[in-house]
Amino acid sequence: MKFSYNWLQSFFNQRLPQPGELAKKLMMHSFEVESLERKDKDFILDIKVLPNRAPDCFSHYGIAKEISTILDLKIKNFAKIKQKQLLNKKYNLKITVKQKENCKRYLGQSFYNVKVEESPKWLKERLSVLGLQPINNVVDLTNYVMLEIGQPCHAFDLDKISLNNKNEKEIIVRNAKENEKILCLDNKEYQLNKDIVVISDSKRAIAIAGIKGGLDTGIEKNTKNILVEFANFDPVKIRKGSQKLKLKTDASIRFEHSLSSYLIDLARERLMELFKKYVKCEIGNYIDYYPQKDPIPKIKIEFDYIYKLLGIEIKRDTIIKILKKLGFSIIQQSQDFLLLEPPNLRLDLNIKEDIVEEIGRIYGLEKIEEKFPIVCLTKPKENEDFKFIRKIKQFLKEQKFFEVYNYSFISEEDKKLFSLKNLIEVRNPPSISFKYLRPNLILNLLKNVKDNQKILEFFPDFENEIRIFEIGNIFFKKGKILKEEAFLSGLIFIKNNLKNEIFYELKGILNSLFNNIFIFNPVYSDINIKEILTPLEFWNIQKTAKILIKNKEIAILGEIHPLILQKFGIEGRVVAFESQISKLRTLSQEELEYEPIPNYPPILRDLSIVVPIGTKVVDILNIIERVGKGIIFDIDLFDIFSGEIVAKNKESLSFHIIYLDKNKPLKPEIVDKVHNEIIEALEKNPNFKVRK
């Protein structure tokens, strides 16, 4: 909110510090000053009044009081108006509040035989420097009081308010009727509903309460008699009304933050003082609807508690001085505690902790010295989930992957393009790009590929390859239940089709990853249609596997369908995987036992076999392992080829078989014997032919 330096200065006889210096003081003790700007002969401070201080500090007077407390300067008081001067009475006034909860207090003050004219220069300057358009002396002074005291006030042309059947000028505060309309001072017509509060006379609405005045009761050049409204409306009602009408005004902002009902007295006195000085008029009668004064809390605060919270010993005299300066009344005082009544314009002081805050900030937070807490020394528990994720990330980094962070959202277009289902929808997305929560990570990873494929030429060392992964939450609906699950997903993209199947490369990486997080013996099997989150259309089923550990599906690995890549505009091939972190975590073995290093040298034999294309390697491995059980250390598929040398529709697979007996040295004769048995076993299948 904007404040005028000159206006703030007007509250003090002494000179205030330079604007920059003042801003610093306010910053360290009250509020942040967001900007400081020279304007004509004045400086404008944009002060970020904290929301809990709006009731007393959305006003120059409020800020001046803060300054007075911080700098220990004496603030000028406003003049008091003597009550007996208020004798004129042309009309009988009446206030009716239909729904009590809408309005705590409503004070109408009349002025008669008013001369509406242009405002004096100083007044016009005060307003325009803060961005308000001067209109006439009456309207300008009501605005002036709002900016100075913080209480919005509104002037009606009293003659245009209808008389009720008792010949009274009656002001009614009520809920608007459904579809009731009102033409306001901004020349716009607003359509209201029963959640919005209006001010009406006995015939029609004359203002939207706390938000905007009606046009036909507005102050004009020939207005003679006026009624100024000082009211205290329900903040929630004003806030909702203002949101509904999409109409924020200087008044509505103040009302929605709550105001003290005591503020009205101050505002009225000030307005009368100013009218007396600057408007030709007679001060008239007033009417005050104020069924119940707001109670002022009594707060007991122990000196010891101030020390306990702030961690610094402040002298009692200093504490009392600060509190007095802030306007607290000390009702009772003892060696150990104070019983206090906060100033009635402040609505933010209700509990002891509020008092501690006041003392701390006025005394100076910078004076509080660092002190390490005295606590039991305990070792913090490690967060196993986080540790697990850290390990996965580190491993993939070592495998030349880049970690990415994508938005948790996908767009309306994504949904349509990939016919995604069971999405969780955002009610108020700021744009259609953020309409749904991501149901998988792969979709955004593919976008990353699309964005990055163009820049691959920057990095010849990437060898036309992109490797990325992400760990993050994905979201979906299961029936009516909303689910949120941490997932791991990654992919390898190659720009051209030159390289062999990257499926096998990524499979190798995944197997090592599993090993690294102590998950053993993954089984790759053809996928079945259900039970995968990323839609089936994403995958090229011919080159996709589900990965099982102990018969539990834990991941999917496969090539992304070329049609999907086409939709993304990706030129190349992508193999991706995804897995649910919690599933990996439950399968990860906590304890690992070391296996002794073999004492004897291994014996290596190669085996090449010609098989029909389409034969699964796992079937061959099973035979080898079965026959060679006990003396086979490892089998490694090292070459696959088809073409000229091999018959049509056949391919040749070559394996290294590493023989080893952990307990004794192996004799070559035994290895030869077993190796031959393996060959025999394989050739039992008439389609298999071992090359010799």
Next chain:
Amino acid sequence: MNLNDLEKEIEEKIKQINTLDDIEKIKREYLSQNGKIRELFKEIAKLPLEIRKETGIKINFLKEKLEKEIENKKTEIENQKIEKSLREEKIDITRLIKKQRVGHLHPLTIELEKIINIFNSLGFELAQGPEIETEWYNFDALCIPKNHPARDMWDTLWLKEEGLLLRTHTSPVQIRYMENNNPPFKTIVPGRVFRYEATDASHEINFHQIEGLMVDKLVSVANFKAIINAFLRSFFDKDIEIRMRPSYFPFTEPSFEIDIKRKKGKWLEIMGAGLVHPQVFKNAKLNPKDWQGFAFGMGLERLTMIKYNIKDIRLFYSNDLRFLKQF
């Protein structure tokens, strides 16, 4: 043959050695089974008894001397050979023929890791909470009432389902943590948060916060200052200027803002904090008469941006490899 003559002859030959082949030749001539020295030994038997022993020693001496000199010569030749080949094999050290590709972690992961390590060393445990939150945990339990302007501090993304939202801060985890753990505790909560926001260089629809909470019998503002300053000095540098000024959050009382000043720079706001509001303790079913503590929250992107002088928050989510490669 005269021993002395032989010795002279050998010395002459050794001087002429140039190659390893020459060495082999000499070895064959003198030291082999049929070599000249072997021959001498055979002749000892023919000598008179009284000089046999002496001669034997002399021959042995000559043999050892020869072996040693040959060995020296051999080393000399080998060294010359290595030196020669090294001279020929000089490389151009300014060349880079094969760049080694490496992987990269996201800068936010890297910085978060540092932050967690610092707080870990100060005894804080890591906790986490859900990104989809209820209105209760995100707002009500933190004393941020419905239809109150204080809520405007958190522009919220709501889900279609009534009462559910994407958490606007990590503070709801304070409540969840306090409900499930018994004080005293020190905990740190990193996580993704969401705001209804048009994205620009300093605003993102999602970003990350790190929430801290310490609750014990006696935990004061002075304690908070010590811990948070220790953190900032460790994360930035030990001379960093730090200031604390008043602020307002509905769930802390008193509340502060922490600013830092980087070398000769402007003051930058980096953290909101305060002492846990007694009502928040009540909402988490703890008795505020028994406990007090502090809570703080800071933006991971902001800290990282300050550290690396990154001017646009959107870079973190652009996933441009040219950006990620730098960390």
